[in-house]
Amino acid sequence: MRKMPVAVLAIAVGLAVTAVAWAAPKLNFHEAHAHDFDPEHNNMVQSGWVAGLGCPTTFSYFAVDGTRKTYNNPVCSDTMDKKNDGLLMTKSSPSNDIAAAVVELKEVKNTTNTFTEIGFDLRKPAPEKTDNRGSQCGNTAPAFVFVFTSGPPVVLPCTSATSPVSSADTSNVNDGWLRMRWTGSALDAMQGRTLSAAYLKFDSGPTGEVPPSDPNGGDANPSNFGVAVLDNIDINGQFVGNGPPPNGD
Numbered sequence: 001m002r003k004m005p006v007a008v009l010a011i012a013v014g015l016a017v018t019a020v021a022w023a024a025p026k027l028n029f030h031e032a033h034a035h036d037f038d039p040e041h042n043n044m045v046q047s048g049w050v051a052g053l054g055c056p057t058t059f060s061y062f063a064v065d066g067t068r069k070t071y072n073n074p075v076c077s078d079t080m081d082k083k084n085d086g087l088l089m090t091k092s093s094p095s096n097d098i099a100a101a102v103v104e105l106k107e108v109k110n111t112t113n114t115f116t117e118i119g120f121d122l123r124k125p126a127p128e129k130t131d132n133r134g135s136q137c138g139n140t141a142p143a144f145v146f147v148f149t150s151g152p153p154v155v156l157p158c159t160s161a162t163s164p165v166s167s168a169d170t171s172n173v174n175d176g177w178l179r180m181r182w183t184g185s186a187l188d189a190m191q192g193r194t195l196s197a198a199y200l201k202f203d204s205g206p207t208g209e210v211p212p213s214d215p216n217g218g219d220a221n222p223s224n225f226g227v228a229v230l231d232n233i234d235i236n237g238q239f240v241g242n243g244p245p246p247n248g249d
Contacts, residue, residue, distance in 0.1 A: 029106070032049075034243070036102060038099045039099070044092045045100055047103055054242075055084075055086070055241075056073045057084050059071060085241060086229050086230070087231060087233070088228075089103070089142055089229075090226060091226045095203070098203075105235065105240075108197070110195065112192065113236065115236060117234060118144060118183075120231065121178065122158070122230055123177055124137065124177065125176050127163075138157065138204055139157050139158075139159050142200055143155055143158060146197075147195070149196050150194075161182055162180070181234075198235075202228060
């Protein structure tokens with residue numbers, strides 16, 4: 001079975017392209033709704049915000065030596081996230097199954113923007129995104145997909161992001177998280193266009209990734225994991241790091 005094109009997936013999850021006949025409002029990104037594209041109801045994909053799974057918020061705790069300590073993750077702590085939510089995205093079926101975990105980014109529709117940065121934080125113990133340890137980071141998943149009122153969509157796969165090391169993390173040990181960012185020329189194809197939808201997708205399973213240019217071909221940068229944990233989704237410095245009400249913070 002061939003991998004579903006991103007434009008078709010956008011329609012399938014209710015993010016159809018619509019024409020805009022009025023002045024576009026400003027971006028007001030503030031919610032990320034997790035759901036699944038599972039047309040055959042095989043229960044092989046899942047996405048959702050899970051308390052305790054996110055990048056740790058500043059907190060104090062009793063250590064095994066009997067003393068009280070304070071911890072602050074050097075990469076991505078969010079003091080507003082009281083439940084320490086993390087975004088779980090997983091696929092258990094083969095990569096060429098069209099099913100996908102999907103997270104819809106809300107309050108972006110009909111906005112025309114100058115994009116300065118796009119990103120998320122990825123749970124991964126190594127300072128290199130290509131390391132197979134921890135969350136999968138590949139050529140098709142996880143990936144941002146931006147759909148516009150005209151022209152082709154823009155897909156930003158995990159492997160194309162930069163992962164700057166936090167200046168506070170002088171040891172180059174990231175305490176289990178990488179900050180993934182797209183800036184500058186990586187966003188050129190998005191500038192000045194009116195959005196009709198934006199979402200994160202995870203459509204790569206444990207069999208490895210199938211390149212979009214060769215949907216029946218071999219694996220590309222496989223981790224054979226099929227799971228990623230994300231936090232702090234970022235669009236132009238507007239962050240979402242927990243689920244929507246009533247279950248989010």
